[in-house]
Amino acid sequence: MADLRNNFVGIKSPNPFWLASAPPTDKAYNVERAFKAGWGGVVWKTLGEAGPPVVNVNGPRYGAIWGADRRLLGLNNIELITDRDLQTNLREIKQVKMNWPDRAVVVSIMVPCDEESWKAILPLVEETEADGIELNFGCPHGMSERGMGAAVGQVPEYVEMVVRWCKQYSRMPVITKLTPNVTDVRRPARAAKAGGTDAVSLINTINSITGVDLDSFSPTPSIDGKGTHGGYCGPAVKPIAMHMVADIARDAETRGLPISGIGGITTWRDAAEFMALGAGNVQVCTAAMTYGFKIVEEMISGLNNWMDEKGHRTLEDFVGRATPNVTDWQYLNLNYITKARIDQELCIKCGRCHIACEDTSHQAITKELNGKRHFEVLEDECVGCNLCVNVCPVDNCIDMVALEPGMLDQRTKKVVAPEYANWTSHPNNPMPTHKKLEPAE
Amino acid sequence: MANGVLKEGIAAGRLAAGEYQQNFSDLHVPFDAHEARVEADRCYFCFDAPCMTACPTSIDIPLFIREIATDNPLGAAETIFDQNILGGMCARVCPTEQLCEEACVRMEAEGKPVQIGQLQRYATDIAIAEDRQFYERAPETGKRVAVVGAGPAGLSAAHRLARYGHDVVMYDAHAKSGGLNEYGIATYKTTGNFAQREVDYVTAIGGITTVHGKALGHDFTLAQLSAEFDAVFLGIGLGGVNALRAEGETAAGVANAVDFIADLRQAKDVASVPVGRRVVVIGGGMTAVDAAIQSKLLGAESVTICYRRGKENMNASGFEQDLAASKGVSIRHWLSPKRVLSEGGKVVGLELDYTRMDGGKLVPTGETVIIPCDQIFKAIGQSLASDGEGVDLMGGKIAVDGEGRTSVSGVWAGGDCATGGDDLTVTAVAEGRDAAESIHRALIGSGITAQARLVEGARTHG
Numbered sequence: 001m002a003d004l005r006n007n008f009v010g011i012k013s014p015n016p017f018w019l020a021s022a023p024p025t026d027k028a029y030n031v032e033r034a035f036k037a038g039w040g041g042v043v044w045k046t047l048g049e050a051g052p053p054v055v056n057v058n059g060p061r062y063g064a065i066w067g068a069d070r071r072l073l074g075l076n077n078i079e080l081i082t083d084r085d086l087q088t089n090l091r092e093i094k095q096v097k098m099n100w101p102d103r104a105v106v107v108s109i110m111v112p113c114d115e116e117s118w119k120a121i122l123p124l125v126e127e128t129e130a131d132g133i134e135l136n137f138g139c140p141h142g143m144s145e146r147g148m149g150a151a152v153g154q155v156p157e158y159v160e161m162v163v164r165w166c167k168q169y170s171r172m173p174v175i176t177k178l179t180p181n182v183t184d185v186r187r188p189a190r191a192a193k194a195g196g197t198d199a200v201s202l203i204n205t206i207n208s209i210t211g212v213d214l215d216s217f218s219p220t221p222s223i224d225g226k227g228t229h230g231g232y233c234g235p236a237v238k239p240i241a242m243h244m245v246a247d248i249a250r251d252a253e254t255r256g257l258p259i260s261g262i263g264g265i266t267t268w269r270d271a272a273e274f275m276a277l278g279a280g281n282v283q284v285c286t287a288a289m290t291y292g293f294k295i296v297e298e299m300i301s302g303l304n305n306w307m308d309e310k311g312h313r314t315l316e317d318f319v320g321r322a323t324p325n326v327t328d329w330q331y332l333n334l335n336y337i338t339k340a341r342i343d344q345e346l347c348i349k350c351g352r353c354h355i356a357c358e359d360t361s362h363q364a365i366t367k368e369l370n371g372k373r374h375f376e377v378l379e380d381e382c383v384g385c386n387l388c389v390n391v392c393p394v395d396n397c398i399d400m401v402a403l404e405p406g407m408l409d410q411r412t413k414k415v416v417a418p419e420y421a422n423w424t425s426h427p428n429n430p431m432p433t434h435k436k437l438e439p440a441e
Numbered sequence: 442m443a444n445g446v447l448k449e450g451i452a453a454g455r456l457a458a459g460e461y462q463q464n465f466s467d468l469h470v471p472f473d474a475h476e477a478r479v480e481a482d483r484c485y486f487c488f489d490a491p492c493m494t495a496c497p498t499s500i501d502i503p504l505f506i507r508e509i510a511t512d513n514p515l516g517a518a519e520t521i522f523d524q525n526i527l528g529g530m531c532a533r534v535c536p537t538e539q540l541c542e543e544a545c546v547r548m549e550a551e552g553k554p555v556q557i558g559q560l561q562r563y564a565t566d567i568a569i570a571e572d573r574q575f576y577e578r579a580p581e582t583g584k585r586v587a588v589v590g591a592g593p594a595g596l597s598a599a600h601r602l603a604r605y606g607h608d609v610v611m612y613d614a615h616a617k618s619g620g621l622n623e624y625g626i627a628t629y630k631t632t633g634n635f636a637q638r639e640v641d642y643v644t645a646i647g648g649i650t651t652v653h654g655k656a657l658g659h660d661f662t663l664a665q666l667s668a669e670f671d672a673v674f675l676g677i678g679l680g681g682v683n684a685l686r687a688e689g690e691t692a693a694g695v696a697n698a699v700d701f702i703a704d705l706r707q708a709k710d711v712a713s714v715p716v717g718r719r720v721v722v723i724g725g726g727m728t729a730v731d732a733a734i735q736s737k738l739l740g741a742e743s744v745t746i747c748y749r750r751g752k753e754n755m756n757a758s759g760f761e762q763d764l765a766a767s768k769g770v771s772i773r774h775w776l777s778p779k780r781v782l783s784e785g786g787k788v789v790g791l792e793l794d795y796t797r798m799d800g801g802k803l804v805p806t807g808e809t810v811i812i813p814c815d816q817i818f819k820a821i822g823q824s825l826a827s828d829g830e831g832v833d834l835m836g837g838k839i840a841v842d843g844e845g846r847t848s849v850s851g852v853w854a855g856g857d858c859a860t861g862g863d864d865l866t867v868t869a870v871a872e873g874r875d876a877a878e879s880i881h882r883a884l885i886g887s888g889i890t891a892q893a894r895l896v897e898g899a900r901t902h903g
């Protein structure tokens with residue numbers, strides 16, 4: 001059995017699967033259930049300042065997109081931070097942590113962007129003996145209109161300032177949760193680091209409108225005929241989140257900064273991919289909200305089996321292993337030449353590869369042979385783009401086969417060169433450096 | 442009180458009322474919107490889709506399925522009706538396992554084709570329930586066409602001709618239109634009086650006058666029609682029934698399967714249709730299977746299909762054979778009827794020869810078997826009930842070319858009565874439609890005038 005124990009900025013948990021700050025972690029009742037189900041940790045639903053709590057809308061707060069069988073692919077919400085009284089939350093956090101000393105309990109916080117507010121709440125949270133705090137600089141709706149959440153996360157100077165206060169007024173580890181609603185996520189990440197954060201977590205939700213009711217012409221979810229943008233999460237956001245995690249993991253300034261990966265994680269494989277890109281652990285929200293807490297059993301068992309199969313004994317064995325392989329386009333090897341090849345045994349002759357290539361790409365797949373439907377790649381036309389593989393409904397039916405050095409590329413009529421050669425030294429590059437650059441390690 | 446399955450002889454009311462209702466309900470429960478969307482999502486939207494090639498009416502299957510998947514069932518219905526105005530009935534009765542669904546690439550992939558027939562039914566049911574008409578008639582051409590026979594072939598031809606602006610008079614010997622859709626198709630395939638609802642839907646385009654109870658050869662001649670109309674289409678089906686050529690065929694209890702089925706279809710209450718305790722059906726096609734299954738559903742204790750050749754030679758599809766077996770019908774092969782046994786003029790049994798192939802010829806082996814029974818249905822094929830009235834016949838059917846033209850100028854034919862194609866509803870529809878196109882070309886001449894151009898439906902009018 002692999003060892004799934006996780007140590008994230010000193011916060012220990014029996015596995016790397018945490019529940020993200022959201023409804024699943026809003027009260028002791030839910031968190032107790034989550035821990036019973038096996039979750040390694042939780043980030044408590046974001047707390048606000050003392051006084052009357054925020055109010056949520058009383059109409060629908062979710063919107064979604066689905067696959068044909070109503071598989072939930074993306075979820076959108078307009079929920080605010082916790083709408084429960086601060087003292088109640090603090091009392092419950094303390095009790096839960098006492099009941100579950102081996103689990104991670106991190107408290108998410110969002111208070112107005114002034115020193116007094118942060119100075120006031122930090123000791124209250126510290127008193128619960130929670131393991132750390134997460135700064136919610138991500139919530140993109142409602143709270144941001146009041147100068148909090150994403151409104152802070154989008155201004156690196158504010159991020160740095162608040163992180164600094166937190167480090168100053170608290171002994172707890174600080175995880176800064178970033179918003180994806182920025183053009184370059186590295187800038188707030190660098191600011192958090194400059195402020196002294198122990199880690200970043202990302203992503204929070206993405207600004208979105210999930211649908212429009214074509215009768216009432218209201219965006220959905222519709223609150224009395226009107227809607228507002230919400231935050232998008234769930235499987236659909238995973239690629240965006242992974243890109244941002246990788247960007248921070250490989251940035252010269254933030255490299256090595258611990259990352260808690262969030263965004264669309266639904267299975268053990270999603271988690272493993274985030275971690276391979278550099279996340280030290282992961283947080284899950286939508287998947288739990290879709291299927292309940294039991295999914296963690298699949299995640300634990302799947303990760304275990306994969307690690308055993310690959311010989312990874314601990315999480316450290318694979319965390320960050322994919323990071324060095326994320327590079328810039330200009331460093332991709334232009335001498336790596338592939339051709340699609342169709343396995344005629346597996347091909348069911350749907351013709352999708354043909355029409356995709358014919359109508360929209362490179363006219364490199366046949367449609368018939370001797371008057372019969374027949375789909376085969378024309379090597380002298382195939383640019384190796386991989387579109388056919390992605391549209392083919394049959395697993396492993398089309399393979400991208402790399403040409404060996406010395407072989408003739410039928411399309412360019414050139415022999416495949418053995419050496420690595422990228423765009424920086426390519427003769428067509430209008431701004432060549434004339435000195436081949438290698439990607440930074 | 443039910444008579445019970447054990448009552449000797451031929452009797453009605455063998456079952457309790459609830460059992461009849463259950464037995465004669467829809468064979469396939471129709472899809473609801475969610476099921477349709479999920480099934481539609483299985484379609485790969487194939488290029489040059491093999492299912493489409495396999496459909497005798499060449500419905501654009503990937504397109505209509507995609508329209509269902511995108512919550513546009515009326516668009517789907519229009520796509521279907523563009524090629525097959527009887528798409529509703531075809532969705533119910535096509536042996537899809539031998540046509541579109543057999544060709545579906547998902548069949549090759551996993552042995553489970555996209556349920557094209559069920560999806561086709563989903564879309565067409567919605568359009569027909571809403572009485573959504575997609576086609577307007579082109580301006581009147583002043584041309585008049587007689588269509589003889591209001592079965593699938595005739596209806597399909599009439600609709601296409603009416604669309605082109607021709608004036609159609611449809612004659613049918615029966616009291617109702619629909620042909621075998623009304624009098625032949627198994628009850629559980631077309632419930633809720635669908636055949637008549639579909640006839641109304643098709644003829645609602647206008648420009649079609651139907652004259653019932655008038656038969657070619659009895660009430661008028663082909664020559665008269667040719668003189669009165671600019672063109673004639675014959676879609677008279679196969680009204681005759683082949684003889685058994687077995688001794689004692691005239692005993693009470695020997696009947697034509699098609700008549701039994703027609704009675705059943707026309708009965709106000711199926712419980713009133715009598716059936717034997719022990720039934721033998723002779724034949725190996727769809728008619729034999731339908732008669733056998735429906736005998737069983739009426740409460741016959743035992744039903745046996747006797748076919749003179751092997752399983753592989755049966756015209757009934759594998760699905761139909763399995764359906765029969767699942768209803769408790771036993772199918773016996775290599776048996777040919779020799780003699781009907783009767784007592785007091787009533788059937789008591791059937792003696793059959795065992796048969797085998799001998800040098801490509803079917804011969805009796807010399808051994809025989811007696812199956813006790815009180816009712817025998819003949820389902821050994823239908824034949825043309827007309828001498829052709831001067832048009833050339835070939836192999837017992839009206840000889841036609843690829844466009845449905847007969848040997849007589851100005852006379853077209855299609856469907857079961859004409860050569861070519863399988864005897865299926867969908868082929869009749871295709872042939873009727875194609876003949877109408879040919880008639881239209883002939884009437885208008887090669888230079889189609891702007892006036893007579895087909896008026897497209899909502900699709901182009903946007």
Ligand SMILES: Cc1cc2nc3c(=O)[nH]c(=O)nc-3n(C[C@H](O)[C@H](O)[C@H](O)COP(=O)(O)OP(=O)(O)OC[C@H]3O[C@@H](n4cnc5c(N)ncnc54)[C@H](O)[C@@H]3O)c2cc1C
Nearest residue numbers: 590592593594614620621656657678856857864865866869
């Ligand atoms: C019992 C049975 C079950 C079947 N089940 C199926 C099935 O499940 N699926 C399938 O695809 N096919 C099935 N078929 C075959 C299908 O019904 C026929 O192929 C189809 O109906 C042929 O259409 P048609 O228009 O050519 O002829 P018909 O449907 O036979 O219609 C001919 C019409 O012409 C009229 N007519 C005949 N003679 C004259 C005349 N002299 N003057 C005026 N009118 C005349 C008749 O009254 C009738 O209305 C079945 C056939 C039978 C007998």
Ligand SMILES: Cc1cc2nc3c(=O)[nH]c(=O)nc-3n(C[C@H](O)[C@H](O)[C@H](O)COP(=O)(O)O)c2cc1C
Nearest residue numbers: 020021022046077136204233234263264284285286
């Ligand atoms: C209903 C809902 C409420 C949320 N509330 C919070 C919150 O209070 N604080 C916070 O930091 N993130 C909040 N989030 C964001 C999630 O913690 C998480 O970052 C995001 O949903 C992406 O992860 P996922 O794809 O696994 O859901 C919320 C998400 C949802 C769906």
Ligand code: SF4
Nearest residue numbers: 347348350351353392
């Ligand atoms: S997409 Fe795949 S299955 Fe379909 S024709 Fe191409 S190779 Fe064959």
Ligand code: SF4
Nearest residue numbers: 496531535540541558
């Ligand atoms: S008409 Fe019949 S064969 Fe053609 S698509 Fe429909 S169900 Fe299939």
Ligand code: SF4
Nearest residue numbers: 484485487492545546
């Ligand atoms: S063959 Fe099957 S999958 Fe392909 S278009 Fe037809 S129904 Fe769809």
